[in-house]
Amino acid sequence: EAGVAQSPRYKIIEKRQSVAFWCNPISGHATLYWYQQILGQGPKLLIQFQNNGVVDDSQLPKDRFSAERLKGVDSTLKIQPAKLEDSAVYLCASSLRLTSYEQYFGPGTRLTVT
Amino acid sequence: DQQVKQNSPSLSVQEGRISILNCDYTNSMFDYFLWYKKYPAEGPTFLISISSIKDKNEDGRFTVFLNKSAKHLSLHIVPSQPGDSAVYFCAAREGTNAGKSTFGDGTTLTVKP
Numbered sequence: 001e002a003g004v005a006q007s008p009r010y011k012i013i014e015k016r017q018s019v020a021f022w023c024n025p026i027s028g029h030a031t032l033y034w035y036q037q038i039l040g041q042g043p044k045l046l047i048q049f050q051n052n053g054v055v056d057d058s059q060l061p062k063d064r065f066s067a068e069r070l071k072g073v074d075s076t077l078k079i080q081p082a083k084l085e086d087s088a089v090y091l092c093a094s095s096l097r098l099t100s101y102e103q104y105f106g107p108g109t110r111l112t113v114t
Numbered sequence: 115d116q117q118v119k120q121n122s123p124s125l126s127v128q129e130g131r132i133s134i135l136n137c138d139y140t141n142s143m144f145d146y147f148l149w150y151k152k153y154p155a156e157g158p159t160f161l162i163s164i165s166s167i168k169d170k171n172e173d174g175r176f177t178v179f180l181n182k183s184a185k186h187l188s189l190h191i192v193p194s195q196p197g198d199s200a201v202y203f204c205a206a207r208e209g210t211n212a213g214k215s216t217f218g219d220g221t222t223l224t225v226k227p
Contacts, residue, residue, distance in 0.1 A: 004157070042118070042203050042217030043158070056214055091157055101146055101207060103215065105157030 004106035018080035025094030120218035137204030
């Protein structure tokens with residue numbers, strides 16, 4: 001069974017530029033999560049989807065971050081414009097259903113904003 | 115306000131000995147707890163979990179203990195192996211949204227041969 005796929009693995013941009021990350025969850029997993037992990041900290045949930053609907057986006061900085069999961073499968077997270085403090089690893093995870101406790105994480109995208 | 119805390123950023127143990135990783139939480143609504151293991155350049159992988167109705171769960175060399183009154187859980191690894199060297203994250207869930215995990219900042223475990 002293929003795991004959660006993410007691309008790109010690394011990205012370097014200048015502040016005020018925009019960037020997009022892509023995630024393809026495990027086949028059949030209805031729930032998808034985007035986390036931000038700043039160096040030295042644990043992952044922080046940004047947004048949670050159930051199929052193509054948003055379940056929780058309370059910690060998503062909506063003035064600059066957006067995410068979509070249009071067909072209920074893969075998802076895109078966008079930052080526009082980026083700030084220096086957005087430098088982090090962006091992790092995508094999926095789970096079989098909303099009530100599943102175990103999540104499966106992708107390898108992440110390391111973003112550096114200069 | 116950090117609801118899940120791992121107060122030891124790092125831990126070093128000798129191969130074959132016991133590793134004990136600790137985690138404290140403040141939210142009494144948490145009812146399920148998980149430990150994830152993370153190697154460099156990889157995403158976290160699930161290791162072991164425990165429901166709040168239990169005080170112990172064991173899986174091979176890994177055992178998680180939960181003390182609800184103290185809002186404290188610990189992960190024991192016996193015996194420790196060099197391949198266990200990784201960052202370990204404690205995470206907690208509320209029953210109202212089983213999908214939403216709150217993570218601690220992690221403990222880096224180094225197991226020396």
